[in-house]
Amino acid sequence: MAEENNQYTFENEQYRKTYWHTCSHVMAQAVKRLWPEVKLAIGPSIDEGWYYDMDAPFAFTPEHLEQIEAEMRKICKEKLKLERFELPRAEARKFMEDKGEPFKVELIDDLPEDATISFYKQGEFTDLCAGPHLDSTGRIKGNALKLTACNAAYWRGDSSRETLQRIYGIAFPKKDELDAYLARIEEAKKRDHRKLGKELGLFMLRDEGPGFPFFLPKGMVLKNTLLDYWRQVHKKYGYVEISTPIMLNRQLWERSGHWDHYKDNMYTTVIDDVDFAIKPMNCPGGMLVYASEPHSYKELPLRVGEIGLVHRHELSGALHGLFRVRCFNQDDAHVFMTRDQMQDVIQETVRLFDEVYSVFGLSYTIELSTMPEDHIGTVEEWEKNQDILKKAITAMGKDFVINEGDGAFYGPKLDFHLADSLGRTWQCGTIQLDSQLPERFELEYTGEDGQKHRPVMIHRVVLGSIERFIGVITEHFAGAFPAWLAPVQVKVCTITDRADNYAKAVAKELDAAGFRVETDLRNEKIGKKIREATMEKVPYMLVVGDRDIENKTVSVRHRSGEDLGAMSLADFTAKLKAEVDSKEIK
């Protein structure tokens, strides 16, 4: 407990959580003072700050939040002591019933019969809570707290239950820290890929197709460059590539299990009286390719990649820029192997992931998702497969956290969550172990013994969805993509129209050398051209004027503002080539 170790600093995570937890109670107290009819549900501290869920007869607005904040500051000034006391369950229940707090009663009802329930009292306000808490509301710095949002949340996370009002807050020991936090949030908003995507002309979304992104010319360059790299890496790791149809008949989806387990998210249609579904996943098509010819153990592990366009009908409220769409390209691959090869293949796949992510300077955390309620296959099979995943990852010296019951319906998986430069994480890569689909599709290979055997397989994506990955790196780089990825790598800017022909010749030469180059020959001042190219995040600007024509040079400026001076075009080309080839992040 914070009081005991006397670590009154946010460096101490326990203290930080306790601080925020107490803030949440102060917030609840403030709300009850202002609107006694509000029913309290639950108010934990979270990774950043806290929230409190409550049932109010109206929806909170930003104006309400200001009122609540003011009341919270008052409570802090009052320096109310937090006193802990305990009651047996039955008394605790009656206590909350008398106070007219139905959600608290429900919480108590879920505790064991013989439980003793702790409460914290601060002034006139008492709340059910396990603690710990600060010893006084006076410990909270009133001017360094802020209520950041009010929103809806389901009671107990259940969409069939009451919709409650949730208020989020954040607080720090000092006002500077609050200001720094708020500044960081502002910075995050500037990096939002939806904003940058529009500004940089990467992609767009239209009312005519909610969740179906359009890629614009510059976004397409990004996507294709990414895919070129992807193909290069996968070739190195021994993958072959296939492409399977977007639409296949119902029978196939019934066989794969998708019709039963995933139908609500699938787009279906009827053609010549036969049900068809647009693929939400690539695997059944991949199964058909494997099954189309006999295989030998000598071919295994057989690594088959597919950049597959999938469609999934996600709930309208879940859509979010490129992070959550209804149609996207998966950089999918299925690796067919013998049971003996499983661990090696998983480890090889993780090495491939490491190689790809490091190119972008992205770090990740791993989650192991285990057997869900709705699954196919036996429990023994699941446990065996989960163990293999654990063993493979542990042997590589990597940490993981377990995400209970979140596996795919056909098998357990390792999910790779990428952190962007602001520390937010997005699931991108996944490695899913599957012995069910080979069974359902009766896949076989001929073993050394001349007998037919059933292979096992993994489904895996590195980038995840190309769309999501583009969103992640857009935010990660704040739109300033490394030169090898930048849609436009060089902008040749003229000082006067006397340099037009020279600029065109420079651009032509760069284009011939394989670079993506644009010219800015507009009748504008050089300052304006520099400004606009910088805002477009073009890595290099080549300024050319009379002096450069005379000396046969280009004056090089990096988007960071650094002036690299005049050099020959050959020198610049060599420099850029080195930067592109090394995929340097700059």
Added chain:
RNA sequence: GCUGCUGUGGCUCAAUGGCAGAGCAUCUCACUCGUAAUGAGAAGGUUGUCAGUUCGAUUCUGACCAGCAGCUCCA
């Protein structure tokens, strides 16, 4: 899908129950300029859609669509 909010030229945003405005971008003209915005002019909008109230609706009401925040969901 749920709760709340939002929707005005290509973009960012004003304003109003009585002829809809600015900046940027676009086009034209002048300026020919050395590292983050040269000046002037022109053109551009049935205010998301459909109903309703009203003498009159972009403004008020309702439904729908889309977006935003969060929840739920997420192979």
